[in-house]
Amino acid sequence: MSSERLDIRTSDDVVRVRQLTRTLALKAGLSLVDQTKVITAASELARNTLDYGGGGFVLAELIEGAGRHGVRLTFEDQGPGIQDVEVAMKDGFTSGKGMGLGLGGARRLSNEFFIHSKPGEGTKVTIARWK
Amino acid sequence: MAANVGTVAELVGNNEQTILPEWVGLQKKSGSLQTGRITEGELLSQSRDFLHLLRDGLAKGGNDAANPAYGPARQLLGDISRSRALQGFSPRETATFVFSLKQPLFNALNRNTTLSPTQAAELTWSTTLLLDELGIYTLEVFQKSREEVIVRQQREIAELSTPVVKLWDGILALPLIGTLDSQRTQVVMENLLQTIVDTEAEIAIIDITGVPTVDTLTAQHLLKTVAAARLMGADCIISGIRPQIAQTMVHLGVELNVVSKATLADALAVALERTGRAVTRLKNSVSGSGAHAKLSEKGQ
Amino acid sequence: MDRIPILKFGNALLVTIQVDMHDRLATALEEDLTAKIVEYNAKGVLIDISALEIVDSFIGRMLDNIAAVSRILDADTVVVGMRPAVAITLVELGLSLTGVKTALNVERGMELIKARLRTTESEEDDVEQ
Structure with missing residues (x-):
C-alpha cells in the first residue's frame, strides 16, 4: 500500500494536499463525485490544520478492505487542540475566520471520520472514503 | 494411503461402464431432467467428463480436493454450477450432481473383492470427504454466480429506471x-x-x-x-x-x-x-x- | 504574486478561474473585483468556474462575498458553469450560496445580466415619464 506524508505549513501546501488526494483518489478508482467529495474534505481539513493547528502534516494512504479500495487521510497538528469536540463539529461553529463548515462538512463528505483532540495536545483527524 | 486412493482411481477407470449409468440413473431419478433445462445427452456427457477428471485427480492428487491435480475437475464443476445457476436450477438440483455419485462409487467399492472390509471402509470414508468437499465447492460457485446475476440485474434496473x-x-x-x-x-x-x-x-x-x-x-x-x-x-x-x-x-x-x-x-x-x-x-x-x-x- | 485576469465586457466583468486557487489568490481576486466594479461602473460580474474541480468552503465564501459586495455596489454577480460533482459536494458540505445567482454557461449568465439591465432601464424610463 502506498502512503505519503506531506507537511502543511503554508496555503500553497493546502493546494498540494488537494493534488495528492486527487492522485490517490484516482488510483483507488473512486467515482468523479466521490473524488470531488474527498478532495474537498481534504481541503477543509488541511486548512483547519494550518489555520487552527498552526501547521502540521497529513498522511495519505491507499487502503483496501472487503474487496474495495479507498483513500485514508490523517491530519495531525500540535496546536492548541479543541476544547469541546462535539460543539466544534456543529455547523456554524468557528473560532476563526472560516464559515464553520470545516469539521462537520468534512464528516459529511467522508465514509469514515475520527477525531481526537485535547486542549494543549493538538488535534488528529482521520477520514476515509471508499469506492 | 495415497496408494489406496489410487485404488479408487483404478476402480473408477475399470468400472466406468457400471458407475456411469447408475449415477446418471440416480440423477434422473432425483429429477435433474424434469424441468427440461438440460437434455439427457448433456447430462451424460457432463457426467462422463467429470468421472474422467475425477479419476485423473484421484490418481495424482490423493483425496485432497485442494490438490492442483483436481484443478480440471473443479474447473468443470465450476462451469456446470455457473451454467446451472444461470439456467435457474435450485441449489439442491445443482449439488445433487456431485453427491449422487457417492452411491455408485461405494457400490463399486463393495463389489471389489480384493479389498478387505477395513480397507473398503477406509476408502469409503476418504472418498466421502473428497466428494463432500467438491460438493461444497459446487454450491459456493453456484451461490457466487447467483449473486453476480443479482448484481447485474440491479445495475440493469437502475439504468432502465432512470431515463432523463x-x-x-x-x-x-x-x-x-x-x-x-x-x-x-x-x-x-x-x-x-x-x-x-x-x-x-x-x-x-x-x-x-x-x-x-x-x-x-x-x-x-x-x-x-x-x-x-x-x-x-x-x-x-x-x-x-x-x-x-x-x-x-x-x-x-x-x-x-x-x-x-x-x-x-x-x-x-x-x-x-x-x-x-x-x-x-x-x-x-x-x-x-x-x-x-x-x-x-x-x-x- | 500572480493574479487572476479580469476582462471587461460591455458594462460587465468576466473572470474565468482556471487554476486550482490557493487562498491568497482567492482573496486577491475578491479585492481586485471590488476595485474594478467601481472603476468601470460595472453592472454585472460573471465568474466562470467551469474549469474548477472543487469548490471548498473558502472559495464558496469568496463567491458569497463577491456577490454581497457587488450587490452593495449595484452590480449583479452570476456564477456560471459549476460542474455537477462540484455542486453535489457543495450542497453536502452545507453551502448553498443562496445569495449568488447562477447560470449554466457564460452565454446564459450574460443574458441574465442583460435582462436585469433592461428592466432597470425601463424602470428609469418610467420615472422619466
Whole structure:
C-alpha cells in the first residue's frame, strides 16, 4: 500500500494536499463525485490544520478492505487542540475566520471520520472514503 | 494411503461402464431432467467428463480436493454450477450432481473383492470427504454466480429506471417510478445533473407520481438535487407529489424554495412559461372538435 | 504574486478561474473585483468556474462575498458553469450560496445580466415619464 506524508505549513501546501488526494483518489478508482467529495474534505481539513493547528502534516494512504479500495487521510497538528469536540463539529461553529463548515462538512463528505483532540495536545483527524 | 486412493482411481477407470449409468440413473431419478433445462445427452456427457477428471485427480492428487491435480475437475464443476445457476436450477438440483455419485462409487467399492472390509471402509470414508468437499465447492460457485446475476440485474434496473427525457428545448423531465432507496436516488440525481450539463437545460421537472413512498433520506436527496441544480444554474420543479409525501416533506422542515406542481402537465406549463413560451389551441383544431361535436349530435 | 485576469465586457466583468486557487489568490481576486466594479461602473460580474474541480468552503465564501459586495455596489454577480460533482459536494458540505445567482454557461449568465439591465432601464424610463 502506498502512503505519503506531506507537511502543511503554508496555503500553497493546502493546494498540494488537494493534488495528492486527487492522485490517490484516482488510483483507488473512486467515482468523479466521490473524488470531488474527498478532495474537498481534504481541503477543509488541511486548512483547519494550518489555520487552527498552526501547521502540521497529513498522511495519505491507499487502503483496501472487503474487496474495495479507498483513500485514508490523517491530519495531525500540535496546536492548541479543541476544547469541546462535539460543539466544534456543529455547523456554524468557528473560532476563526472560516464559515464553520470545516469539521462537520468534512464528516459529511467522508465514509469514515475520527477525531481526537485535547486542549494543549493538538488535534488528529482521520477520514476515509471508499469506492 | 495415497496408494489406496489410487485404488479408487483404478476402480473408477475399470468400472466406468457400471458407475456411469447408475449415477446418471440416480440423477434422473432425483429429477435433474424434469424441468427440461438440460437434455439427457448433456447430462451424460457432463457426467462422463467429470468421472474422467475425477479419476485423473484421484490418481495424482490423493483425496485432497485442494490438490492442483483436481484443478480440471473443479474447473468443470465450476462451469456446470455457473451454467446451472444461470439456467435457474435450485441449489439442491445443482449439488445433487456431485453427491449422487457417492452411491455408485461405494457400490463399486463393495463389489471389489480384493479389498478387505477395513480397507473398503477406509476408502469409503476418504472418498466421502473428497466428494463432500467438491460438493461444497459446487454450491459456493453456484451461490457466487447467483449473486453476480443479482448484481447485474440491479445495475440493469437502475439504468432502465432512470431515463432523463427531453420535453422541450431546454426542458428536461425525470419521471421516477417505484421505491426510491437512497442509493438509487443518488444514481438518478447524478444522471439528471449530468444531462442538464449535456443538454444545457434550464429547467428540470422531477415527476414523482410513480413513487409510492419517500423516506426522510430520499426526500433529503431530492432537495439536495434541487439545490445542486440551482448551483449549476438550472431550476427544478417537482411534480406529482402524493399527500403522504407532502407530509413527509413538511415534517422534514423543508424550507427550500422548491416549486412543486400537482401534475407533470402543470409543471410543463410553468416550464414553458418561464422559458418564454405559451401553448395555444390552433383554430382549425377547435373547428375540428366542433365538427366532431356536431357529428355526435346527429348520431343522437 | 500572480493574479487572476479580469476582462471587461460591455458594462460587465468576466473572470474565468482556471487554476486550482490557493487562498491568497482567492482573496486577491475578491479585492481586485471590488476595485474594478467601481472603476468601470460595472453592472454585472460573471465568474466562470467551469474549469474548477472543487469548490471548498473558502472559495464558496469568496463567491458569497463577491456577490454581497457587488450587490452593495449595484452590480449583479452570476456564477456560471459549476460542474455537477462540484455542486453535489457543495450542497453536502452545507453551502448553498443562496445569495449568488447562477447560470449554466457564460452565454446564459450574460443574458441574465442583460435582462436585469433592461428592466432597470425601463424602470428609469418610467420615472422619466
